[in-house]
Amino acid sequence: MRILSLQSGTSVDGIDAVIVDIDADDDSPTPSLTLMPLYSGTSDWPSTLRSRIFALADGSPADARELCALNTLVGQQFARAAAEALTAAGTPVDLVVSHGQTVYHWVDAGHARGTLQLGEASWIAEAAEAPVLCNLRAADVAAGGEGAPLMGVFDRAWLCGAESADSGSATLNLGGIANLSVVADGRVRAWDTGPGNALIDAAIVRATASTTHEDYDRNGYRAAAGRVEERVLAALLEHPFLARRAPKSTGRETFDLAFVDAAADRLGCRLALNDLVATLTRFTARTIANSLAAETHTRPTRVIASGGGVHNPVLMTELRRELDRLGIALESSAQHGIDPDFKESLMFALLAFLTWHGIPLELPGTKPGRARLAGQLAFAPGGLGDVGGRALAGIRSLRVLAAAGGASRPSTAGTHAAPGAATRTAAPAMPPAHRSAGIS
Numbered sequence: 001m002r003i004l005s006l007q008s009g010t011s012v013d014g015i016d017a018v019i020v021d022i023d024a025d026d027d028s029p030t031p032s033l034t035l036m037p038l039y040s041g042t043s044d045w046p047s048t049l050r051s052r053i054f055a056l057a058d059g060s061p062a063d064a065r066e067l068c069a070l071n072t073l074v075g076q077q078f079a080r081a082a083a084e085a086l087t088a089a090g091t092p093v094d095l096v097v098s099h100g101q102t103v104y105h106w107v108d109a110g111h112a113r114g115t116l117q118l119g120e121a122s123w124i125a126e127a128a129e130a131p132v133l134c135n136l137r138a139a140d141v142a143a144g145g146e147g148a149p150l151m152g153v154f155d156r157a158w159l160c161g162a163e164s165a166d167s168g169s170a171t172l173n174l175g176g177i178a179n180l181s182v183v184a185d186g187r188v189r190a191w192d193t194g195p196g197n198a199l200i201d202a203a204i205v206r207a208t209a210s211t212t213h214e215d216y217d218r219n220g221y222r223a224a225a226g227r228v229e230e231r232v233l234a235a236l237l238e239h240p241f242l243a244r245r246a247p248k249s250t251g252r253e254t255f256d257l258a259f260v261d262a263a264a265d266r267l268g269c270r271l272a273l274n275d276l277v278a279t280l281t282r283f284t285a286r287t288i289a290n291s292l293a294a295e296t297h298t299r300p301t302r303v304i305a306s307g308g309g310v311h312n313p314v315l316m317t318e319l320r321r322e323l324d325r326l327g328i329a330l331e332s333s334a335q336h337g338i339d340p341d342f343k344e345s346l347m348f349a350l351l352a353f354l355t356w357h358g359i360p361l362e363l364p365g366t367k368p369g370r371a372r373l374a375g376q377l378a379f380a381p382g383g384l385g386d387v388g389g390r391a392l393a394g395i396r397s398l399r400v401l402a403a404a405g406g407a408s409r410p411s412t413a414g415t416h417a418a419p420g421a422a423t424r425t426a427a428p429a430m431p432p433a434h435r436s437a438g439i440s
Contacts, residue, residue: 001021001095001356002038002092002093002094002095003020003021003094003095003096003097004017004082004085004086004096005017005097005345005346005349006081006082006096006097006099007098007100007344007345008078008099008100008101009176010057010102010177010198010251011197011308012050012054012057013308014042014044014045015042016041016042016344016345017039017040017042017081017082017084017345018037018039018085018345019039019040019085019093020038022035023036024395029392029393029394031392031395032395032396032399033353033398034398034401035346035398035400036401037339037342037400037404038403039085039088040339040403041085043077043080043081046077049077053101053103056103057103057252058253059253070103071119072123074119074120075118075123075124077119078121078123079127079128080127082096082124092130093128093130094130095130095132095133095356096128096130096131096133096352097132097133097136098119098132098133099134099136100117100134100135101117101118101119102115102117102251103116104253105253107250107254110244112145112249114141115138115141115148117134117136117137121134121135122378124378125381126381129380131379131380131384132378132380133355133356133375133377134375134377134378136348136351136361136374136375137150137374139361139375140365140374143370143371143372144367145365145366145367146249147365148179148249149179149181149191149249149363150347150361151173153347153354153361153362153363154346154347155171155181156183156186156187157350157395157397158398159171160186168183168184168299168301169300169302170182170292170300170303170304170328171183171333172303172304172305172306173305173306174307174315175197175309177195177198178195178287179191179193180193182292182298188364189247189297190247190363191246191247191248191249191291191364192249192250194250194284194287194288194291195280196307196309197216197308197309198252198255198256199256199257199260199280199283200216200217200280200281200284201215201217203276203280204216204222204273204277206257208273217312217314219312220281220313222277224314226273226274226275226278227275227278228275229269229275229276231269232264232267232269232279233286235263235266236260236263236280236283237287237290239255241255242287245294246364247364260276260280281315284315285315285321285322286318286322289326292326299327299328302328302329302330303328303329303330304331304332304333305319305331306332307340307341307343308341310333316330337402338400351374354374355373357392359393359395361373
């Protein structure tokens, strides 16, 4: 099955597009899967639209007209990214999955109550001429789960099928929000740890808005030039979310600059930008390590990191130092054949495959017996396409192959076609009613 995956993280730093083939290795009701990347690229956000997304996510007042406009404009931008990816890869797809752009994750009394991703999927369906699976988190939240993090589903299948799997591995996604998955003995625990890049990026954007217009700490330059203010760090570490036990989820609305400013004001501290960035960088690393230290089930022997944060050498150095004290090694997903910039996109492709084949999404925060199919469909101009294929009851594992013709990542989508694009596979059947409580 050929799937186009589209997603933009909480850092709003681009729309990632990945085209993959996912195939079952046998005809059993619970097959192993093979995932082959065919294309990967990133499309830039227009600066004005990016600013409007940030304004909404950061709590600026918005009326119904603005919400409608943003939902449409974000959907149209995702549609452009889809069209660019399909043209560059030179292949149609059976299904598109679009996570959309998260602008709010509503957590009240320690539990997720709702989640909002913008990006009207009908625009994408028109551009791609394929059905689009969207709104992937809502069903789990409605069934009593957290709707996040989703990566544990991918990691359980991938690490259980990988030759390098051991009795205790963890993966770390360093996006705007950081999340961990701990996989041991075929089971997974996954949760958000707190901020990833969100606070660092926000501090830099605010401070440079009228001067150098920086979006993030490129190569960790500002953190390296700054000094950690330990009193502010200690105050930040008192945030009540950090004391909660997993599973748990959070978002930018919980860890924003108002929280940082309040901590500094209580202490009478006025931090220079580089010192603030250095402090927030250590805060991110410390919260991740502390969250692992509180894990009472299985202490992993290694953490495999992915996401934009792996490109920040100071953050990785701080994180490595924090994990060393726990006896845990830090690795990049690149060492295991997965581009750290596109692991989330591969995950969304897998979720789409599972939903299409009737396999409910069982997250660590999902109550027993409450797993639900993830997402809702926006139909293609021609409907669902050809009917064929078969229903599955579950999968045993996932094996990820190297990208066709070697790993390639254009700086913007559409700069070149992925080599070795395979012939389009037959469209699978419309997803049946689910019959299994999770992944076997």
